[in-house]
Amino acid sequence: MTINSENCTRADAPIMSHLGEYISLDEFFLLGYTEDGHCKGEPEFNLRPPSRLQWDIPEKCVAIIESCQEKAEDLIKDLDLHILYFFFSLLGKGAIKKMKLSPDGFVQMGLQLAYFKDQGHFSLTYESSMTRLFREGRTETVRPCTMYSCAFVRAMLNPSSTKSEKKELMLKAVETHVTGFKKAMSGEGVDRHLFGLYVVSKYLEQDSPFLIEALKEPWKLSTSQTATQQLTKTNYDKMPGLRTAGGGFGPVADDGYGVSYIISGEEVIYFHVTCKVSSQRTDCKRFSERIKESLKEMKALFDD
Secondary structure (H helix, E strand, C coil), X not given: CCCCXXXXXXCCHHHHHHHHHHHHHHHHHHHCECCCCCEXXXXXXXXXXXXXXXXXXXXXXXXXXXXXXXXXXXXXXXXXXXXXXXXXXXXXXXXXXXXXXXXXXXXXHHHHHHHHHHHCCCXXXXXXXXXXXXXXXXXXXXXXXXXXXXXXXXXXXXXXXXXXXXXXXXXXXXXXXXXXXXXXXXXXXXXXXXXXXXXXXXXXXXXXXXXXXXXXXXXXXXXXXXXXXXXXXXXXXXXXXXXXXXXXXXXXXXXCEEEEEEEECCCEEEEEEEEECCCXXXXXXXXHHHHHHHHHHHHHCCCX
């Protein structure tokens, strides 16, 4: 099953994920497949034969359609995707919780470390947070790149830093991230407020030097965790046949990465890593290897 959707109130990631889980459950419990991969049951054809519809489309409209099709094909060709997954023997939600850490915070610090290894610098990082505690709430931005995450990354790459120092800095970075995430969920975020000010400035036709400065930096690393196991009947650990890699999204910046990750049950974490083929600075397969390497190094801090 493939779904292509643009983020909006009725089609953002949790809703698409919820829909996918319903479909998977129906196929698993109600429909099913034969051993050779075909749908169970015999097909019945009671439909009228199709009839061709004749469309009268102006030449100008045809030209616009063809132009849009070419642009869409160019965008698709310029997108590169690599899917990475961890099984429980390496890393999973269960293993991370045994370290008494937030799985999301752990993954985000791993992404910070991987990005610095890949690019050699820190960049503005976006993580989506739900604001569905509020009526008509959708999302708020969490900024995983903080002074504490930077200190942790520098320590991990410093040969003179001890294991205990690295571990202490990682714990502080994860704690800070979790606090920021909770604030974003509770309506105490920053970015939607800035966006509101931006909308007002445009309405008043008044440029704001502050907003121009605050909003000019691109999101080089755009990340989001896709919600799974939203249905009470879904248990990926007991029914691994229901487990899927979920979905992802493209990079926001031309020389950036898009990273969607799915924590599937206690055992598996999937990563969808994307970048633009035309970019000379990014490589999603290379970045995936950096992610794998970084998460293993972080886990090693807790090994006896």
